[in-house]
Amino acid sequence: MNSFFILVFFVFCDLITKFIIKNNFLLNESIKINQFLDLIYVQNYGVSFGLFSGLVSYWILVIVGLLVTVLIYYMMIRSKKRLERLAYFIIIIGALSNILDRIINSYVVDFISLHYNNFYWPTFNLADIYITIGIIMLITSFFIKSEE
Numbered sequence: 001m002n003s004f005f006i007l008v009f010f011v012f013c014d015l016i017t018k019f020i021i022k023n024n025f026l027l028n029e030s031i032k033i034n035q036f037l038d039l040i041y042v043q044n045y046g047v048s049f050g051l052f053s054g055l056v057s058y059w060i061l062v063i064v065g066l067l068v069t070v071l072i073y074y075m076m077i078r079s080k081k082r083l084e085r086l087a088y089f090i091i092i093i094g095a096l097s098n099i100l101d102r103i104i105n106s107y108v109v110d111f112i113s114l115h116y117n118n119f120y121w122p123t124f125n126l127a128d129i130y131i132t133i134g135i136i137m138l139i140t141s142f143f144i145k146s147e148e
Contacts, residue, residue: 003089006093007089007092007093007096010093010097010126010130011093011096011097011100011127013126014094014097014098014101014125014126014127014130015097015100015101015104017111017125017126018101018109018111018125021039021041021109021111022041022105022109025039025040025041025111026041027041027042027043028040028041028042029041030113036114036115036116037112037113037114037115038113038115039111039112039113040111040113040123041109041111042109042110042111042123043105043107043108043109043110044107044108044109044110044123045058045106045107046061047061048122048128050122058102058106058107061102062099062102062103065095065098065099065102066099068095069092069095069096069099072088072091072092072095073088073092075088076088076089076092081141081144083137083140083141083144084137084138084141086137087134087135087137087138087140087141088134088138089134090130090131090133090134090137091130091131091134091135091138092134093127093130093134094126094127094128094129094130094131094132094134095127095131097126097127097130098125098127098128098131101125101127108125108127109125110122110123110124110125110128111123111125112124112125112126112129
C-alpha cells in the first residue's frame with residue numbers, strides 16, 4: 001500500500017511540474033536559472049532525446065511503453081535483491097509518468113535544460129530523472145552480492 005502512495009506522489013510531482021511549465025511558458029520559451037541551467041518548454045513527440053519524433057504514432061509509443069513497463073514490473077517481482085527491486089520501482093514510476101503525459105498531450109513535456117557554454121544535454125523532465133536514478137541503482141545492484 002505504501003508503494004502505491006509513493007508512486008502516486010512522484011507521478012503527481014512530475015505531472016504538476018509539466019502542467020505548470022505548459023501553462024506558463026510559450027513553446028520553446030526559456031528562462032535562464034544560472035549559467036548551467038535553463039527552464040524551457042519543449043514538446044517531445046519521440047522517445048528518449050526525441051528519437052523517432054514524428055515517425056511513430058503516439059499511441060504506438062504508449063502501447064510499447066506500457067509493454068516495457070509490464071516487463072520491468074515482472075523483473076521487479078522476480079528480483080531477489082532489495083536494491084534491484086527498488087531500482088525497478090523507480091524506473092516504473094518514471095515510465096508511467098511519461099506514459100500518462102503522452103496519453104494526456106500526445107507528447108511528453110520536457111523542460112530542464114542543462115548546458116555548459118555551447119554544449120547542451122537534451123532537455124528532460126522529472127520522470128526522466130526518476131528513470132536515470134533507477135538505472136544507476138540497477139547497475140549498482142549488479143555489483144552487490146545477492147541478499148538471498
